[in-house]
Amino acid sequence: MVEPMTKPGDWMKSPVWLANIGHFLAGYAVILTACVFARTVEPLLVTQGIFTLIVLAKEYIIDLAEESGETVLSSTIDALGYFIGNIAGWAVLFASGRITIFHV
Numbered sequence: 792m793v794e795p796m797t798k799p800g801d802w803m804k805s806p807v808w809l810a811n812i813g814h815f816l817a818g819y820a821v822i823l824t825a826c827v828f829a830r831t832v833e834p835l836l837v838t839q840g841i842f843t844l845i846v847l848a849k850e851y852i853i854d855l856a857e858e859s860g861e862t863v864l865s866s867t868i869d870a871l872g873y874f875i876g877n878i879a880g881w882a883v884l885f886a887s888g889r890i891t892i893f894h895v
Contacts, residue, residue: 802810805851807852810869811868811872812871812872813871813872813875814870814872814873814876815872815875815876815879816876816881817873817876818846818872818873818874818875818876818878818880819841819876819877819879819880820876820878820880821838821842821877821886822835822838822839822877822880822881822884824875824884826880826884826889826890827837829890830890831890832890832891839877842873842877843874846870846874847870849865850867850869850870851853851863851866851870853870854866854869873892
């Protein structure tokens with residue numbers, strides 16, 4: 792359960808909120824780092840597929856087996872944090888014009 796935020800800065804005292812921010816930033820960093828080495832969408836899609844498999848294995852196999860108090864819901868929230876960060880990274884790449892799906 793996430794504690795209610797009543798004052799500014801309360802989110803920094805909550806390990807759940809900090810973990811959510813960390814998952815978001817990890818997903819964002821993966822796609823932006825992969826973009827440094829790729830000029831087209833195809834290598835990024837391969838990176839995306841590998842990243843997806845790693846996140847799902849980590850959250851639903853490793854964390855559920857190894858972490859106490861971990862539930863399917865908490866693993867889903869963690870995985871969504873990664874994927875939302877990853878989507879934000881894709882949005883930045885397309886908005887900046889760094890990556891295009893059209894080969895002109």
